[in-house]
Amino acid sequence: VEYKDDATAFNGLKKGTIAGKGVINNEMSNRLMQMLEKQGIPTHFVKELDSRQTLVKKVSIVPLEVLFRNISAGSFSKHYGVEEGIVFEHPTIEFSYKNDALGDPLLNTYHALALKLATPEEIKTIEDYSFRINEALKAFWLTCGVTLVDFKLEFGRLSDGTIVLADEISPDPCRFWDATTGAHLDKDLFRRDLGGEEEAYREVMKRLPGE
Numbered sequence: 001v002e003y004k005d006d007a008t009a010f011n012g013l014k015k016g017t018i019a020g021k022g023v024i025n026n027e028m029s030n031r032l033m034q035m036l037e038k039q040g041i042p043t044h045f046v047k048e049l050d051s052r053q054t055l056v057k058k059v060s061i062v063p064l065e066v067l068f069r070n071i072s073a074g075s076f077s078k079h080y081g082v083e084e085g086i087v088f089e090h091p092t093i094e095f096s097y098k099n100d101a102l103g104d105p106l107l108n109t110y111h112a113l114a115l116k117l118a119t120p121e122e123i124k125t126i127e128d129y130s131f132r133i134n135e136a137l138k139a140f141w142l143t144c145g146v147t148l149v150d151f152k153l154e155f156g157r158l159s160d161g162t163i164v165l166a167d168e169i170s171p172d173p174c175r176f177w178d179a180t181t182g183a184h185l186d187k188d189l190f191r192r193d194l195g196g197e198e199e200a201y202r203e204v205m206k207r208l209p210g211e
């Protein structure tokens with residue numbers, strides 16, 4: 001995997017650059033994946049090669065994006081007409097069909113099965129892992145003064161069919177809010193033209209405790 005500074009939003013309609021993002025996302029994702037591995041979640045991570053490149057296991061990506069939410073924000077708030085910032089008693093999980101041409105439409109597990117995107121066992125594994133990943137990441141980020149609002153995960157199949165966490169865990173696919181001030185520390189600054197995204201990526205990286 002090579003991590004660049006290119007940033008996109010709205011299915012590629014908005015394009016830009018966040019200077020230094022690739023280096024940050026590479027290191028952050030690798031450290032978080034190694035932490036998850038220690039907690040029994042298999043991931044694609046093998047070895048960091050340099051500041052922007054990481055060796056990962058070869059997978060075929062399951063074309064289901066997992067959207068996991070602890071707090072209302074973004075499209076959840078828009079769809080259901082609620083303000084951002086409502087802390088859920090029970091987190092939510094939703095799936096979208098990873099298909100750019102169709103605009104990644106939301107679907108439920110019956111749709112995923114009908115489209116043969118994954119087997120029932122794979123969906124169960126993906127859901128179980130997602131809940132465990134949420135618990136691990138939420139607790140970890142809290143110790144760094146960061147609230148994990150929501151995030152997107154992608155999983156892949158190894159050649160023997162094993163499901164592993166793939167893609168990345170970074171301020172691109174995660175909403176991070178400063179636990180004290182509520183300030184955005186993620187790609188929403190870019191998506192919403194709020195500015196300060198470079199500083200925010202650096203700030204959230206700084207919050208990660210040293211190895």
Ligand code: UDP
Binds near residue numbers: 073074104151152174
């Ligand atoms: N997300 C992502 N890629 C996508 C869609 C969503 O990484 O194609 C992430 C996004 O960063 C956020 C979470 O998934 O952390 C939930 O996003 P949401 O559905 O609220 O969509 P948005 O408001 O960003 O359009």
